[in-house]
Amino acid sequence: MKMATNSWPTRLWQRTSLMQRLALIAMLPTLITAALLVTLLTRHQLVNLRRMAQSNADTVAIQTASICVQPLRNQQLRELLSIADSVGELPHVTRVQIRTAAGQILADHRAPEDSHHPQEILTVMRDVVDRAPSGQTTVLGSVLVGVSLHEAIAAQHASLRHALLVLLLSLMVAGLIGWLAARWISAPLRHLADAVQQLGAGNRKVVVAVTDRTEIGELQQGFNHASAALFDIQRGMQQQIEQATLELAHKNAALEAASVARARFLAAASHDLRQPLYALTLFSAALAVDETDPRRLDRIAHIQECVQSLDHLFSELLDLSRLESGAIQVELSEFPLDRVFIEVCRNFDMVAEQRGLQLTTRHTGLWVRSDRTMLTRMLNNLISNALRYTHLGGVLIGARREGADHLRIEVWDTGRGIAPEHLASVFDEFYRIDDHHHDSSSRGLGLGLATVQRLAQLLDTEVRVKSRLGRGSVFHFKLPGAAAREEPATPGDDMPADHLSGKRVLVMDDDPATLSGIRFLLHSWGCEVAVAEDRLQALEAVENWPAPADLVISDLHLRHGERALDVFAVLDQHYLRDGEAPFARLLITGETRKDRLSEVTARGIPLLHKPVSPQLLRATMQAVWMSARGSS
Incomplete structure (x- = not known):
């Protein structure tokens, strides 16, 4: 069952501090007492003011009725008007009306400026009675007198303001006294709370002073004992943690060393196996070219199946190595x-x-x-x-x-x-x-x-x-x-299958087996192939050709520490000197380190990772050559 949400007074009370609660408790009796006193005194004064106004109105009405007996008996209208005007001039009298017994108004005097609200006027009506010597009474008419309560209400408001001012001053004095008392009472608890915060922040040696022998003093002593015990426990745990941390550091170092060794093993294995596997892939593909003997084709198929299986296993290792190296x-x-x-x-x-x-x-x-x-x-x-x-x-x-x-x-x-x-x-x-x-x-x-x-x-x-x-x-x-859109045609979409036939291809690699395998494969595709292991052999090869190379395929690292990018630059200078168009270029490397491949990526040179299948090599050569031909 879900608990009901606390009401706002409860939430407000929970947000107050101990000192605020004590001060509020100290002020509450004073507030209630002062409020009751102000209420009672105000009500009493209001009743007295209304009684005085009622008495004043009754007196004026009785006196007016007594002096109107003779004029009403004799129907002296002018005298009645004079009486009404005279009575209307009295203080606080706002209206005087004289009527006959039948209700006919004989005189009606109103204050010149009647700006009072109806609720501020007290109206009193008295009969005008004629008493005969025989004791018989006759009602000759009536007198209506209106008395203003404006000054009485103003006096009431002034009294209320004075009472509220006294109440406010009382509350301020009570609040100050309550606040000082709350600070004095809560000081030991506040010091104890500060000590708890210091203890939580890590200061295990914090101690509070024992101020008295009450429950607060017992609480202070209990805190000191708990702090000392916690310090002893922490010191023991710290020693255990330091020992465990040292053991964990040794284990982490061993794990990191094993991880580094594993990464190095994968990188070294992928690099060392990449060259012979690449050469084996090329040779196995070239064996089937122009072969018609069924028995030999069957054996070649078995060889290619084994090479494909080895290539698949190696590709898994290569992918993992490239992912871990960030390549x-x-x-x-x-x-x-x-x-x-x-x-x-x-x-x-x-x-x-x-x-x-x-x-x-x-x-x-x-x-x-x-x-x-x-x-x-x-x-x-x-x-x-x-x-x-x-x-x-x-x-x-x-x-x-x-x-x-x-x-x-x-x-x-x-x-x-x-x-x-x-x-x-x-x-x-x-x-x-x-x-x-x-x-x-x-x-x-x-x-x-x-x-x-x-x-x-x-x-x-x-x-x-x-x-x-x-x-x-x-x-x-x-x-x-x-968003779908019309895709532009890519280079090689409309090229003939034998477009590589007759193309001059320069292959550079520091591994003779790889050079032999790719030369054999490219020859089977009808290419005119020259191989080189370094810059000098590359220059010698292109100078022996009557026309520029159509495509240069190279490993990233060549013999004697030379780089393929530097050899590309030398070949560019060689061809630019003769005013010939630049050649297409393709890098096939076993390197997976990101920092060593960043320059290749920045230059936009197509890149393949060894081992490369003959199908992928042929398709990439087609795309690279067509792209270079389209941009020249």
Whole structure:
């Protein structure tokens, strides 16, 4: 049951201090007594004033009636008028009226300036009686006399003002006395309250003086004992806290060292594995070029499957390393969701077909405001996870409006579902749901969904999941919507598939295996390729060409500590000297540190992170070359 709200007097009383309450209690009897006295005296004076006015009016009326007997008997009208005028001149008399017994007005005198209100006039009427010698009485008429109460009321008001002034002075004196008494009585309690505040602020050595042997003195002694006991307890707890803090500091240092070692391991592992994995990706893709032997094609397919599995595992480590190093920064833009859906589904069409699953995207005209790269990576991980745990049916990706300003993006699957006890942990790092239906090549490290959730946090959203065991799951999240508009054509939308054929491509890297693999792959695409490990080899390669390079692909760091950006500048000077157009450029690096990539981002140079699939490499080369050709 809900308690009733306190009334305003209770709330007001709760806000007052002890001294204010004591002063109020001291003033209250004086206030009540003075108010009663003023009320009684005022009422008594008012009654007396009205009695005096009534007596005065009766006297005037009786006297007027007595002197009007003879004139009324003789019907002396002029004499009656004279009497009325004479009586009307008396003090406080405002009206004199003489009437016959039949009610006829014979004389009516009014004050010259009747400015009095009706309620300020007291009216008295007396009969004019003629007494015969025989004792018989005859009513000859009546006399009406009006007496003003203005001066009486003014005297009453003045008396009331004087009484109120006396009351106010009494209250002030009583208040001063009550305030001083309250201060004197409450002083020990106020000192005790100050000591309690000091104790709460951390002063454990505060002591109050014991002023007397009353209950207040007992309270002061009890506070001193409690303060001393609390000081002893705090000193013991402080020692325990210091010891626990020291142990916690050692454990935190160990955890931080382990975290730093883990981050260094991930960075080192990703950097050391990136080069050979990139070369292996390129060589495995180039092996299938112009190969017609079915047995060899089958073996090559197995090799590519293993490379793809290794690339997937490594991509999970790479994403985690980039997130922890801060290399990923949010770059918001507005774009249609359909393009992202089509791009993501294109990446997994072959995987879904190999597993006998249907990968479907529900086309939409909605636009979103987000980071396109992050959103693509989130959907890639969600679809990859859905395909991994789906054996029959398929995966659906779609979007719909959520409220007025947001969109809801969903990834559905008809997989085995997630048990309720696993739902709270699916976004944890290195967490995998055991599934005996999967072969080892299709398993991940348990980082895909953790990466999705971290990317979602960067985009200021949250990925949620609903699942029914044996029926499937749906992952969904919200993003801000954007107004739909006509999208401009992007470079490469209308380019032919073999447009790279015959293009001069300079590749720079400090790893010979990578250079050999990419040269082999680009040759299979019909490109004219030259490779270099440093600035001198790059200049020598371009000088041997009869025409400028169409595209320069480079790692960020080259041999002898040289930087690709510096070599780009040297090549720019070389071509500008001959008045030739600038070349297209593309960086492919394993670097994830934000401070080392800031200059690349500032210059707007396209950047890919190793390992790069041949499909992505070819598409990026097309886009970069077309963009450079359009701007030249």
